[in-house]
Amino acid sequence: MQKDAIAIQFEDLVYRYNKDSEHADVAVDDWKIHAGQHVFLRGQSGSGKSTLLNLLAGILKPDSGTIRILGEAFSDLSSRQRDAYRAKHIGVVYQQFNLIPFISVLKNVQLAAHFANTPTSQVEQFLNALFPKLELPLDCLHKKASELSVGQQQRVAIARALANKPDILLVDEPTSALDASARDAFMKVLIDVTNKYGSTLIFVSHDAHLQSYFETVIDMQTLNTARSAAL
Amino acid sequence: MMMSFAWDSLKNRRKSVLLTLFSLLISVSVLMSVEHIRAQAKDSFNRTVSDVDLIVGAPSGQLNLLLYSIFRMGSPTNNISWKSFETLDALEQVEWAIPISLGDSHRGYRVLGTSQAYFDHFKYGNQQPLSFSSGEPFAGTFEAVIGADVAKQLNYQVGTEIVIAHGIGAVSFKNHDYAPFVVSGVLAPTGTPVDKTVHVSLAGIEAIHLPQAALKQLSEANAEQTIDLTPTSISAVLLGLESKMMVFTLQRSINNYQQDRLMGIMPGVALAELWQLMSMVENILIVISALVLASSLIGLSVMLLSSMRERRREIAILRVIGASPFTVFSLIMTEAMLVVMISLISALGLLTAGFWLAGDWLSATYGLFIDANLFTTNNLIIAAIVLACAALTTLVPAIDAYRTALQSNLSSDN
Numbered sequence: 283m284q285k286d287a288i289a290i291q292f293e294d295l296v297y298r299y300n301k302d303s304e305h306a307d308v309a310v311d312d313w314k315i316h317a318g319q320h321v322f323l324r325g326q327s328g329s330g331k332s333t334l335l336n337l338l339a340g341i342l343k344p345d346s347g348t349i350r351i352l353g354e355a356f357s358d359l360s361s362r363q364r365d366a367y368r369a370k371h372i373g374v375v376y377q378q379f380n381l382i383p384f385i386s387v388l389k390n391v392q393l394a395a396h397f398a399n400t401p402t403s404q405v406e407q408f409l410n411a412l413f414p415k416l417e418l419p420l421d422c423l424h425k426k427a428s429e430l431s432v433g434q435q436q437r438v439a440i441a442r443a444l445a446n447k448p449d450i451l452l453v454d455e456p457t458s459a460l461d462a463s464a465r466d467a468f469m470k471v472l473i474d475v476t477n478k479y480g481s482t483l484i485f486v487s488h489d490a491h492l493q494s495y496f497e498t499v500i501d502m503q504t505l506n507t508a509r510s511a512a513l
Numbered sequence: 514m515m516m517s518f519a520w521d522s523l524k525n526r527r528k529s530v531l532l533t534l535f536s537l538l539i540s541v542s543v544l545m546s547v548e549h550i551r552a553q554a555k556d557s558f559n560r561t562v563s564d565v566d567l568i569v570g571a572p573s574g575q576l577n578l579l580l581y582s583i584f585r586m587g588s589p590t591n592n593i594s595w596k597s598f599e600t601l602d603a604l605e606q607v608e609w610a611i612p613i614s615l616g617d618s619h620r621g622y623r624v625l626g627t628s629q630a631y632f633d634h635f636k637y638g639n640q641q642p643l644s645f646s647s648g649e650p651f652a653g654t655f656e657a658v659i660g661a662d663v664a665k666q667l668n669y670q671v672g673t674e675i676v677i678a679h680g681i682g683a684v685s686f687k688n689h690d691y692a693p694f695v696v697s698g699v700l701a702p703t704g705t706p707v708d709k710t711v712h713v714s715l716a717g718i719e720a721i722h723l724p725q726a727a728l729k730q731l732s733e734a735n736a737e738q739t740i741d742l743t744p745t746s747i748s749a750v751l752l753g754l755e756s757k758m759m760v761f762t763l764q765r766s767i768n769n770y771q772q773d774r775l776m777g778i779m780p781g782v783a784l785a786e787l788w789q790l791m792s793m794v795e796n797i798l799i800v801i802s803a804l805v806l807a808s809s810l811i812g813l814s815v816m817l818l819s820s821m822r823e824r825r826r827e828i829a830i831l832r833v834i835g836a837s838p839f840t841v842f843s844l845i846m847t848e849a850m851l852v853v854m855i856s857l858i859s860a861l862g863l864l865t866a867g868f869w870l871a872g873d874w875l876s877a878t879y880g881l882f883i884d885a886n887l888f889t890t891n892n893l894i895i896a897a898i899v900l901a902c903a904a905l906t907t908l909v910p911a912i913d914a915y916r917t918a919l920q921s922n923l924s925s926d927n
Contacts, residue, residue, distance in 0.1 A: 341832065341921070362837050369835020379826050384525035385518065396514040397835035442834070 288353070289317040289450060289482040290338070295347035295357075296508075297337060308333045309508035310347075313500075317352075317449070320476065320483040322493045325502025331486050334506070335452055338484065339372055340364030352449060369397035373443020373481070377455040380439035383428035390427055391442045398446040405445055412441050415478075416471055432459045433468060440472060444479055451481045457489060469495050515840070519847040522827075526820055530852060533809075533816045537856035538863070540809040541899060544802040545892050546864055550883060551795050552891055555788065557882040558584075561705045562780050564636040566760050569593070569601060569767055570749035572776040576790075579783040582613055582749040585623045585706045589615055592746035597773040601750055606759045609634040611751040614718045614744060619677050622663050624711045626718030626747070632658070634753055637705045647671050648698030651714050654742060657694040658712040661702035662876070671696050677711070677721055704882040716742035752777075806899065810906045813852060817845055817910035821917060828914060829921040838918035845914045849907035850900070857896050861887050 292313040296306045308330040315321055325331040336342040337349060340356060343364075349357040351371065359367060381390045391409060392402040406423070413420055416437040422430055430438065436456055443451055453472065457465040473495055476483045485496065493499045523530045562583045570578040571591030580586040602610040611634060614626030632650045636642050648671035651658055657677075659669055669675065674693045694713060702708055719742040727740060754760060760779060767777035828841055836844075868875075869885035876882050 339833070362839075365832075365835055365837040368833075374833045379830065382827055382830055385521045389518075389521070393514065393518060393831075394834040397840075402514065 287317040288314050289319065289351065290315040290484075291350040293348045293350070295337070295344045295349060297333060297342060297344050299333075301345070306345075306508040308337070308506055310334070310505055311507055313505060315482060315484070317482055318480050319498060320473065320496050321485065322496035322499045323484060323486045323502060323505070324488065324490060324493065324499060325486070325506075326488050329502040330506045330508070331502050332454070334502075335374075335454055335484075335486060338450070338452060339374060340368050366397075366399075369394070370399065370446060371449045373440075373446065373448035373451045375436055375439040375443060375451070375453045375456055377457075378432050378435070378459050381427035381430075381435050381442075384426060386424050387427055387430065387438050388423045390438065391445050394442045395445055400446055408445055409441055412444065412475075415475060416441055417467065433464045436460075436468065437471065440475065444475060444481070447479065448481060451476060451483045453483065453485045455487055456485075457487065457492065465492075515844060515847060519844055519851060522844070523848055523851060529816050529820070533813050534852055534856050536809040536812050537853060538860050540802065540805040541856055541860040541895075542864055544799075544806055544899075545860055545887065545895055546867075547795075547798045547802050548891050548895060549864065549868070549887055549889070550881070551798075552889065553883045554791075554881050557704065558787065559784060560638040562636075563638060563640050564634075564753060565751045565780050566754045566757065567752040567764060567767070567777045568749060568780055568783075569597075569752060569775055569777045572774050575776070575778040575783045576787060578749065578776065578778055579780060579787070581615060582751065583706070583780065585615070585625075585710060589748040591774075592748055593750070593775060594746050594773050595744050597770070597775060598747055598750055600772070601752065601767075604763075606754050606756070606763055607752055608755045609753045611635060612715060612744075612747045613749045613751065614715055614747045616748070617677055617718065617721065619663075619675055619711045620667060622660075622667075622709050622711050623706075624677050624713060624718070626713055626715045626744070628715060631712065635707075635751070637703050637707065641703075643703065643707065644701045645698050646701040648696065651697045651712070651717070654714060654716045654720050655694050656697040656713070657717070658698040658700060659696055660700050660708040660710045660712075662708040663711060664696075664699045669696055669699070671699060675711070677713070677717075709876075715744045715747065719744050806902070810899075810903055813849060813903065814906040814909050817849060817907065818913060821910060821913050824914070825917060825921070828918050832918055832921050836918070838915045841918040842911045842915040845911040846904065846907055849903055849911075853900055853903040857899060861892070861896075 290313075292310040294312075295308070295310045297308040298305070299307050323331060323334075333342065337344055337357070340359070341364075343361070344357050347357075348355050351367075356364065356367060381387070382393070385393070388406060388409065392405045395402045395405050409423060410420060413423070418434060418437050418441070422434065422438075427435060427438070440451075456472075457468060460468060469492060472483075472485075485492070568578055568582050570582060570589065571593050573590045577587060577590065581589050598610065598612050601607060609630055611630045612626075612628055615623065617624040617626075629650055632643055634642075645658075646661065648658070657675060663669065673696045675696065676693055694717065700707060723740070752763075754763065764777040764779065767775050831841060831844075832838075864887050865885050868883050868887070872883060872885060
């Protein structure tokens with residue numbers, strides 16, 4: 283993947299929760315993210331960052347404007363196509379509740395591979411190679427996801443995303459459930475593996491301490507013109 | 514993959530799933546066994562008698578006559594005279610006549626006094642004649658032919674000596690000790706009440722009712738000529754006619770016979786009346802079991818619906834990794850279908866085992882011969898209907914899941 287290629291492009295995007303309202307909840311006029319770029323998106327709760335993530339993941343559809351991913355007008359696809367596209371190209375890691383608790387870690391990753399149409403048989407081999415890099419013990423592969431700590435679950439979520447070789451990794455407030463040392467370890471691992479796999483990373487947090495890990499820092503308040511107009 | 518996930522998801526909620534499964538298992542079993550017993554009982558009753566054109570006995574109800582003469586249930590209210598039998602037998606329309614004399618028993622099995630004509634002309638099922646698995650028909654007064662079940666249950670074979678008691682209780686204090694009978698033949702299994710009957714000659718029946726002194730004299734001397742053993746009366750007569758066309762005429766003349774009070778019935782008509790009587794009970798049973806099934810299916814739907822709250826997160830995760838709302842919808846459907854399939858298969862297994870184990874008891878107690886094979890067309894139709902109804906009721910939670918999936922967002926707090 284070339285470093286200069288545009289991974290994500292927003293064009294005159296507007297989204298409203300209340301479709302009858304004149305007032306937009308999220309509006310992004312023009313925003314480009316290069317392939318392989320690591321972006322820190324900072325914002326307080328209510329700044330529209332969750333909505334932005336939902337739009338990026340294709341779960342919400344913009345009311346007007348377009349999101350292009352790798353040149354394709356992603357937001358114009360049908361909801362089914364967006365689901366399939368998300369499975370294959372976009373990985374998501376949350377603060378917690380990343381994994382389905384009652385099935386094994388391996389099955390969790392296999393399930394994601396199933397939706398992305400990648401062969402599930404190769405998943406175990408891939409995880410065996412990846413887990414040491416994520417500082418995850420190999421024996422947790424066959425444990426139920428609920429038996430893992432929150433930090434471990436998040437790292438499994440990263441592994442799950444990477445198993446499908448995603449173009450974009452969306453990470454939403456991943457560190458708020460972790461203590462300081464676990465947080466630093468997590469950040470180091472995250473940056474290392476995304477560099478290694480060349481994924482575009484969009485990292486959302488209200489914690490300004492973490493921005494030192496990133497080359498690009500964007501404030502939600504400057505990005506979301508709907509908010510600044512309202513204020 | 515989704516199948517195995519649905520399975521894991523059910524295992525995760527095994528308590529409520531198991532309870533739902535049990536309730537479905539019970540209702541499906543009830544429905545299937547009602548249907549199976551109904552079909553089998555009808556079949557078993559209809560195959561009990563074949564080729565008999567008229568049954569003649571003392572006037573009572575036609576069901577009563579049918580029940581005691583063919584099914585060995587209940588007792589004859591009155592007898593008909595031996596003379597009437599001779600008259601009937603001599604009629605030119607009559608091809609054969611089988612006399613039947615009831616009222617005695619051997620260790621709970623009914624004893625039937627009859628003649629050689631019984632073994633020559635009695636037919637069951639699809640016009641099958643009786644056949645011997647060993648031995649031959651009785652020749653002497655103190656010989657008996659036993660049905661297959663009697664031989665099996667009491668472990669009798671040709672040559673075994675048996676004692677016949679007066680009355681029809683399983684335990685009788687009035688055993689006719691002086692008149693031991695010898696088994697001369699064992700009949701092959703028929704799946705009809707014949708299997709549970711001890712057959713002796715009419716003379717044998719007369720002999721056991723002689724005063725003790727006379728009986729003693731009879732058995733010691735073994736001189737049957739000294740005492741006349743021709744019966745004075747019998748319970749019923751089974752008639753086979755030369756031509757079926759004559760049935761109605763003969764029936765009318767039997768009912769108007771002046772010398773004795775007689776009643777002639779057609780077995781087919783009496784069986785139809787019996788089934789008419791049963792069909793109401795049948796319908797009630799089927800309606801009740803259908804209602805039980807409906808409530809279990811609603812239970813299944815409620816179980817899935819109430820799990821939806823705790824599954825919001827699970828659905829959100831599935832959406833994030835690329836599952837479409839339709840995938841979530843089919844996941845719920847798959848789970849419901851798995852539960853229903855398991856309950857159907859275990860109901861079939863349970864009932865097969867149940868009928869196999871209870872088969873002897875049912876035939877001994879109620880004269881019902883139930884086939885343990887439940888894989889009949891009717892039951893497969895029931896299974897299909899149950900699956901279709903389950904799919905219909907599961908639409909409610911599945912659509913709920915679909916909606917949840919549509920609205921689920923990637924936010925940290927859900």
